[in-house]
Amino acid sequence: MHPSLLQDAGCPKEIPHNEKLLSLKYESLDYDNSENQLFLEEERRMSFLGFKCLEISRWVICGLIGFLTGLIACCIDIAVENLAGVKYFVVKQNIEKFTEVGGLSISLILWAVLNAAFVMVGAVIVAFFEPGAAGSGIPQIKCYLNGVKIPRVVRLKTLVVKVCGVICSVAGGLAVGKEGPMIHSGAVVAAGVSQGRSTSLKKDFKIFEYFRRDTEKRDFVSAGAAAGVSAAFGAPVGGVLFSLEEGASFWNQMLTWRIFFASMISTFTLNFFLSIYNKKPGDLSSPGLINFGRFESDVSSVAYNLYEIPLFIVMGAAGKNPLLFLDFSTLLLVNHGAILKCVCVCVLRYVHQPCLQVMEAMLVAAVTATVSFAMIYFSNDCQPLGPDQSEDYPLQLFCADGEYNSMATAFFNTPERSVRSLFHNPPGSYNPLTLSLFTLTYFFLACWTYGLTVSAGVFIPSLLIGAAWGRLFGILLASITPDGSVSIWADPGKYALIGAAAQLGGIVRMTLSLTVIMVEATGNVTYGLPIMLVLLTAKIVGDYFVEGLYDIHIKLQSVPFLHLEAPATSHWLTAREVMSAPVTCFNRIEKVGTIVDVLSNTSTNHNGFPVVVPVAVCGLILRSQLIVLLKHKVFVELARSRLTQRKLQLKDFRDAYPRFPPIQSIHISQDERECMMDLTEFMNPTPYTVPQETSLPRVFKLFRALGLRHLVVVDSENRVVGLVTRKDLARYHLGKHGLEEMQLAQT
């Protein structure tokens, strides 16, 4: 994902990507409606029934978003199941054939070649067709919901490549998951469906035209992202909270209901079609792509075991086991973060050619197969085959008849299945050595894999690593406690769950939404408190050392990301210090030549211009609006001469949305440059303004609560003195040494 973004941003490769830089290349979304006369006229013309119809369309669109997202998730799941099934079946046959006669190296080569082949397909489409589809796409969606326009992120092509790519990389046995990309997929579906047209396919259905503006589109994209989470984890409420946590600043209740509706439809669509596919129609017990299985709390020992954990964490004054356990988790995740950061930086800097990217991906696939094979080969942890045959591809290898190789359940399996077996297999299914080896190997594989140019998520590898060391910890705990209390620690599956939560929380640093996602995926609210405490601890301790993975990503891209609140110690700063000045203003009736010159000036590249009369601010007009006006030649002189000229309507702005042409493509003759343009009708006559003395936190709150793009700073006589935009606020952040200011850069 990174290389692509970098390329999109057109940055020269030699410039080092400093985290202290903030790129000026990113545009913001307009979450604030431009309430100009055209808009007000349209709203005033609309009857109450008209508003009802709009509301109903919004619900229908959300239903569609949920349905399509669920369907995509279903397709991905079935495709991965089948491809991986075929692969494992072939390799298993081959291994069984060669175990007796010797020559297992042929099996190894077969496995590696199969993996590399799948991954090659996935890497080729990503690297050559749509580099924006690499990675999970979650950082991009976070940025989009935050209000930053990321190029090509919600295109149809991105969706197709993403879906095919994730199928290939998961089937190719990489240490990746298919859950993260679902969030991106849902967002693309939402952006497409809500606009009623596809610019890629050049097809306009002439519906939902009202929703062709950033405000509405962003609302639908949050619903799409929620639907994606919901389909991935079977967690509709978790999806809603994810969207709110990442995107929403203003709590809009109707929107939240629609998001919830989309999430519900999505998880039930997935579940419904999967149940049909699995020949158990109507069995709605597995609502997500990953399902943790049910942790039953009926057995009293289990519940008892459970309440020990929060009690220990809360009461744990001395360094008792649970705390030690948390420290361990933290240590691991911090290292993980640091390593990931190194990997990110390396990959970002040195692997740029698509061919090299494809070859690297294939290499990783082959190495994954080799390492897995070696681990299985040299492991001698044999377990008796259970009567319920819970393993899908039990490998006997060198084990006695009726036994299977325990290492193979972890490596020779899709990661989702491995997670589930770590959670639920009875005590004793794994020996500690197997688990330690698995944790270490998989950890390094996951780190390496993460930087690849393939479409893949990081949720499942994190869960798997966490589950492995969590289970290991549970087993060790049971072995060191005196025999009398063994029953308390009897079930290492619980520790696997807590470990998985800690690891995932340490990497992605979500708290509220992740807690709910985990609770919904386990289907048991009893685990809520321990999971929440673990996630909180992971976040607090983790944040002390290094930021979360997605935030590292966003920082490396120098995206002007607005956090939730202004830095605590920023009351020193006022709007006067923060704003950009001087500001390019227009008069209410302005010469066309002036406007064209200002818009053509590439060195400033402003997007919003206050309109003044004579000096007091009386409006705000956007670059995109001016472009449309120039394109339609809405000049005062022409209007006088051609009385029959059609009046510009909101529809003309909507048709041009979202890909407004650049100013260079609009031809303005020398005569036309002398004409005048009347902006009164098109400017937003009531932009939000603040006095210059307003403190940064106050500016920040207003800006974020209303999703602004431009905030005009005025003096006591209402004269424009400056303009606050996203980058002016994103610049300030809390570093190790108090408030720090990032540099702005054109890169």
Added chain:
Amino acid sequence: MHPSLLQDAGCPKEIPHNEKLLSLKYESLDYDNSENQLFLEEERRMSFLGFKCLEISRWVICGLIGFLTGLIACCIDIAVENLAGVKYFVVKQNIEKFTEVGGLSISLILWAVLNAAFVMVGAVIVAFFEPGAAGSGIPQIKCYLNGVKIPRVVRLKTLVVKVCGVICSVAGGLAVGKEGPMIHSGAVVAAGVSQGRSTSLKKDFKIFEYFRRDTEKRDFVSAGAAAGVSAAFGAPVGGVLFSLEEGASFWNQMLTWRIFFASMISTFTLNFFLSIYNKKPGDLSSPGLINFGRFESDVSSVAYNLYEIPLFIVMGAAGKNPLLFLDFSTLLLVNHGAILKCVCVCVLRYVHQPCLQVMEAMLVAAVTATVSFAMIYFSNDCQPLGPDQSEDYPLQLFCADGEYNSMATAFFNTPERSVRSLFHNPPGSYNPLTLSLFTLTYFFLACWTYGLTVSAGVFIPSLLIGAAWGRLFGILLASITPDGSVSIWADPGKYALIGAAAQLGGIVRMTLSLTVIMVEATGNVTYGLPIMLVLLTAKIVGDYFVEGLYDIHIKLQSVPFLHLEAPATSHWLTAREVMSAPVTCFNRIEKVGTIVDVLSNTSTNHNGFPVVVPVAVCGLILRSQLIVLLKHKVFVELARSRLTQRKLQLKDFRDAYPRFPPIQSIHISQDERECMMDLTEFMNPTPYTVPQETSLPRVFKLFRALGLRHLVVVDSENRVVGLVTRKDLARYHLGKHGLEEMQLAQT
């Protein structure tokens, strides 16, 4: 609750409470910080560590809120269980004694007297000591979270009376629940704990002084309300969503996490102590006051049954059974609403004397016992006593040995238990006649009970009524379908659940939070979609006829309640039409006499005053700030003469919070009236302003997103032309005939 509020508002009883009126008596909370110099100085003095400590205190307070709320819930539960247990035991003994010898009228009298006695205690404390504790308190909390100051709503005394009152009314066998009052209790706990002092007990712990302002207090109260929901239903996520749905306008992520933390702690505290009380320490399977029990989806027939419902609703083109079912539900709830409305109005108008209120409550208690007894007596629905003895007080009465009276399971039981048996008892436990009679009787009892001056909630009666007719519907459905498909409709418990959801949703009209609460209380996410669809339908159809119960309440009180968005068709209106004008302004340096005169003017009673220099707005000062300034005599002349005078600090404002003295209690001599006051340091120098042309939806959005109390309207030269306050916005609402405007009244 109503009478008390009315009395608080001091309205003459003869004035009819018109829903089209908006009272001017209610004040708003200041959710926007007044960022004056004192505040900024304090913030700037504070180090990063200081902010960290504040943040930690906030978490500690939320933990405390959760813990105390859980503890209160636990006390209520144990008290009710014991009192009701003793009552039912005594009555059962008595009935068994007199069933054979005749003279069951003595049992009836015993039952009625016991009921009336309990209820009397509950009604007396509410009517005579703290009328604000009547009802569930949810409308008041809704108003508080919305930003309206309701007198006495978060006092310690209210809490004590509320808790004792609810114990008495539930133990007294009224058709009420103990869940609603938990929300109010949580809110009071939060308001108390977060301030670090109790004005009732005259005790100041000198901690948490920073939180003594409306902004912080309201944040904690939302956490308290969430903790209350969480304890009541074992639904921590539902609690968070309830608080967000009712209160939050600005999505503050840290706040949401803290709310979630409080909710989690609350439900686990309750669960933990209850598990100890029930001699099963560590069994965390019943996290709420009411627990719906687990609906298992393992049985394939159950899940199948389930997916029929959403499918039918979605696909149901013709008036198929499920739609009919929804219509039925709607019809019922609409009637319910209308009847409740009548009852509310009646009770509000005619029963005002506390003595009469107590007597009415006792009468209802006696009638409830009598009706219940009659229903049980005349019922001949005998069911065999199950081997698992699931009934707590099986009444044999006239049934054969080994059988029990089925009507008694519904009537001779706490409502929570009745709900659970309706959900889970095997098919055939109830016959349709029993259920119809029960539904009707309980419905009218619940309506009558609702208007009483006792502390009680409406959740459980609604659930019970809904469960009863839902189950009835399920039974009828099974009996009319052809035999071949009987198995599909086999389990009427599912219909009971859906019926309960529909009934409750129709009465309280919550959607998102109620869905999550129901899902968490059933512990099964599979029911999410049908519950959500039912709740949505109930809301849409219900809103068409009459508003939700809580909204009716709020309207009857003429509270200026701000809804989520401005009415859709209000783009016609601009700030110029909406604002109050002319505005009383002060100069930056103002004569004390002028200020005192303005503040003493009871006919205007303004709370915020723009400060101007000479005509342009340069700040905003609040009545409460002026009062403190006058009290401390911060006059320019005095400062000059007494150089050693202590400078006024933020602490002086905090100490006076929240009960600022009235202006009448501050003595200003004639000489002092001639002094001048410099407001520069104390006014908010950067109030939010809007131009006069701003449309109402835009004003509304700004106002609600930032939780404002005063919004200054200015002209193009920044001169004050008007002030928008809560009542100016709450006035406009969408009626049957488009946009309607409510009248403002002093009552």
